[in-house]
Amino acid sequence: MATNGTDITHVTIDDDEDEDDQEVKLTADECQKLVEEFVALTQTDEALAQFYLQDRQWDVNRSVNDYLDQLATASGSGSTGDQNNSRKRHAIADEVVVSSDDNDVDNDNSNDCDIVFDTKNTKTLKTSDKSTEEEENQEVVTDIKDLRFICWNIDGIDEKNLRLRTEAVCKFIRNEKAFIVFLQEVNQTAESILRQQLPDYELLTGDSQIVDYYTATLIHKKSIKLDTNEIIPFHDSMMGRNLLKTKISIGNKSVYLLNTHLESTKDFADIRVQQLRRVFKLMTELDQQSTVIFGGDLNLRDNEVAKCGIPHKVYDVWIKTGARKELEYTWDMTRNDNLQFMGAKYKPRLRFDRIYVRPSTVAAAAPEVEAIRFGLIGLERLKPHVCFPSDHWGLTVHFKIK
Known part of the structure; x- marks a missing residue:
């Protein structure tokens, strides 16, 4: 109005x-x-x-x-x-x-x-086209010491303001100078925008044959070497969910990336816990000389994690970096009104989006890849439609590379 x-x-x-x-x-x-x-x-x-x-x-x-x-x-x-x-x-x-x-x-x-x-005085986040200056200033790093990582459910299911919101996501990725990005709820429209505006990234999708949205893992072409990539299906999924497993090399360090979107809603909690158990088991079985980063929109409640149990040597990044209360809720309807539940008696806030890490065993004294900082992005509204980039906040992590 x-x-x-x-x-x-x-x-x-x-x-x-x-x-x-x-x-x-x-x-x-x-x-x-x-x-x-x-x-x-x-x-x-x-x-x-x-x-x-x-x-x-x-x-x-x-x-x-x-x-x-x-x-x-x-x-x-x-x-x-x-x-x-x-x-x-x-x-x-x-x-x-x-x-x-x-x-x-x-x-x-x-x-x-x-x-x-105020349309005359308001600062706006311009998201129309990637500028030539941004392309020219794209950082090329071969000896990475600060590995910048983003994980974000970008809500491609909602067609409302999809181009504006996806372009904003692209801008965040460029501004953060992320080396690795996990996305969920990507559709073909969003994928097209991502490919157009992020040419410096290899974009790997966990394309689903059942639903029209999926996961995507982006890695910076000039800084990270892609070794292998595969899609591991969740055969028990009722929603076409799967696990996107990617192996990369950062210099002489080997890293496995596990990007997923676990089963949604309370009604499918049992299936979600089984999916989580499967991924945790995979984390423990992968090459011990490699670091494993697992994350995404996991739709988890704390009691489900407790029921499953976090494997030995695997840590929750939010907890490891201090468990700051203001960074806890990644799907927070008390602060984000992109999604409206008509007639709802309360506004839920949950930590659906999580990141887990299993360090490598190469260096006993200190991990090769260690999470040292955790934050949230996408907290500001976009003009002119006055919406957020997604109904989820994005997660950012800085990993220290030894």
Whole structure:
């Protein structure tokens, strides 16, 4: 809907701890400034900033104070830590400048936060065509020390704004300078865009004969050597799911890539657990001198992982890198409204997308390939349709190469 030439979108924010929810109207530029302000004050990152600000009506003071309180609680700080945090709060209070007017806040006990996008002043993520400059500046790395990895269900099933959303995914891949990408829910339209806009990548698909969407693994042609690739079917799948198994070489290091989209919905939990067991078993059986990276939209619930059991020496990347709460939920309907459930009584948030690693046994002292950083991408809305790139957040991982 439009008001005085300004586009408006409604974002519902659930805050169980605050009964006096407010309706906040901010431009996209103002929201970004608040994110950057939180980052500067806390020395954290934008994912954490958005997590705190969105759940606290974009109040920087409150968000930073809550962050410091939780930080102190988590670290079990004593009086010295409390005094340090108190000094930080006073310093922050002097520095914080809220971008919106008091008139922009309407205390009507509403659960809606209206973010107003001013078409004249809003920063946009342009996704039309890959620029020549980006192509020319594409990094060529032969001695990789920081292996950048993305895993993302791009929701090719939803035809709405598919070109805009897929082009945004391509832009993220280029901007992140990813060497390896796992995608799920790719269809022929999305694949065509990916091939056109990402010519520096080898694109391998787990094309399904049953449904019209599938997985895709992308590897950077100039930096990584493709050794083998095969599709391993899940014969028990009712949804045409399979496992895309790719062996690559990064310098003299051997790595297996296992990209999949496990069975969806609660009704197929038993089949999903069996599929997970099969992949975990494969991880343990593959060449011990190779690193194995397994990930995708696994549709998992924690009790299903517990039922299956994570194999010895295999780790969950999110847990290994600190299990940060703001990075936990990859399918979060409290923050992402691309998908709407009519009549739903609550908005689910789940960690469907996961990455597991089995290190090689080549170096006993330290892994050859080790996950050191985990993050989320796709958290900002795209213009002009005011949607997210997908109903899932994308996962990014930085692996340290020894």
